[in-house]
Amino acid sequence: MIELDVSRIKNIPGGKEHFLKDFEMRPIDTGIEEIFFNKPVALDLTILNNDGLLNLTGKLEGNVRLACSRCLEFFDMLVFAEMEEVYYNESQNNDLSADDGGEWISFKGDKLDITTEVVKSLLYALPMKLVCRQDCRGLCQNCGVNLNASCCHCPKEETDIRLQVLKQLLEEKE
Ligand SMILES: [Zn+2]
Ligand SMILES: [Zn+2]
Known part of the structure; x- marks a missing residue:
């Protein structure tokens, strides 16, 4: 689980914190294939408290190992992804209607669990064709x-x- 501690900024509008971290990732099973991580995923993220909402922006880099869809051999690939998410504090924004928060992700306590968003961003950043080389x-x-x-x-x-x-x-x- 990838968690960011936002206890310092979650109650301070304008508060900002930079997170530069490496996280060990478990393999992702997409249903079609499994994606392994050769190294921890490197996160370079900034969280800004924008009137109580936490705006997360930044990028991440993963070194993944997966099977070529043509020859089935494993190969390594560097994946770069951008992240942009908005989190709202469940205990503070009770007046938020579901419509307002449609795109937003709720959090409780002092930690943002960003695991799902990291996985999504990584998958989104993968090319359509997973081949070991163009002319495989x-x-x-x-x-x-x-x-x-x-x-x-x-x-x-x-x-x-x-x-x-x-x-x-x-x-x-x-
Ligand atoms: Zn043959
Ligand atoms: Zn191949």
């Missing part, structure tokens, strides 16, 4: 050999997915 050749569909490391003697198949779909459509027509 992946695995042979037929024999499963890693085509980056060696080649095989399987008959060359048409790998362009668009052509495959087109072929299917044409076959269905006949």
Whole structure:
């Protein structure tokens, strides 16, 4: 759990605190794959008390290890993410309607638990295609050999997915 102590500034409008911290992260299971952390995630965050609301801004850097979606080999990647969140004190802002606080995150006590927001920011910062390198050749569909490391003697198949779909459509027509 990633927590920031805001006891010094939570009651002082205009109060500001800078957090420069490294946090150990547990692997994230996205349901599709697992993302491991080679190093603690480095956070560089500022929290400003804006009329009782805590505005968090800053950036984070993670060194992650994940499996290539083409060749399934593990590879490392640096991830940089920006964070921008607003937290409100549950015990102070009782008059906040749900509408006002739609985008805001509530907190209690002296600590902000920012774990969820950190995970979200990291996932959001990942590229759509998780490949070990742009020209990764992946695995042979037929024999499963890693085509980056060696080649095989399987008959060359048409790998362009668009052509495959087109072929299917044409076959269905006949
Ligand atoms: Zn790969
Ligand atoms: Zn093959």
